[in-house]
Amino acid sequence: MTADNAPPVPPAPGAGQAMTDCSARNWRWMMVRGVLAIAIGAVSVTLLMLALQSLILVFAVYMLMDGVIGIIAAVRAARAGERWGLLVSEGVLSILAGGVAALLPGLALMSFVLLVSVWAVFSGGALLVAGIPAWIGWPAVGG
Numbered sequence: 001m002t003a004d005n006a007p008p009v010p011p012a013p014g015a016g017q018a019m020t021d022c023s024a025r026n027w028r029w030m031m032v033r034g035v036l037a038i039a040i041g042a043v044s045v046t047l048l049m050l051a052l053q054s055l056i057l058v059f060a061v062y063m064l065m066d067g068v069i070g071i072i073a074a075v076r077a078a079r080a081g082e083r084w085g086l087l088v089s090e091g092v093l094s095i096l097a098g099g100v101a102a103l104l105p106g107l108a109l110m111s112f113v114l115l116v117s118v119w120a121v122f123s124g125g126a127l128l129v130a131g132i133p134a135w136i137g138w139p140a141v142g143g
Contacts, residue, residue, distance in 0.1 A: 055112075056105045063098030067091045 044051040070091025077084040101108035 052109060053105065056101055056108045059108065060098045060101035063094045063101060065098075067094030067096075067098060070094055 068091070070087055072091075074084040074087035074091060077087055
């Protein structure tokens, strides 16, 4: 059976009603989220460089804080006689990554672009490979 003439999958019992009920109860929050998303998107497009600088700054601060917390966790683990080596390694690497992002924001931005680009290529390739059997009419492959 090909993807074009496959029988439709019925929804879970009550799934449509549950979403309708959830939407009815939370419509105000859905509207707030929509307005915020549009506003943030419009500001980001309008002030692109500021948005990129903010992204890098938030990342740098997060990594620095994460590294400090990782080292604190390593010290606590060592005091308790538990394994601590990987925690301290992760903490130091996080601090280094945060420092590099703060001191060399251009490098951090290039790293983000490279990461997203590599993800897009591999993700797209995996989706194509996964879709080829259905496209040519083969039975589903995998689990």
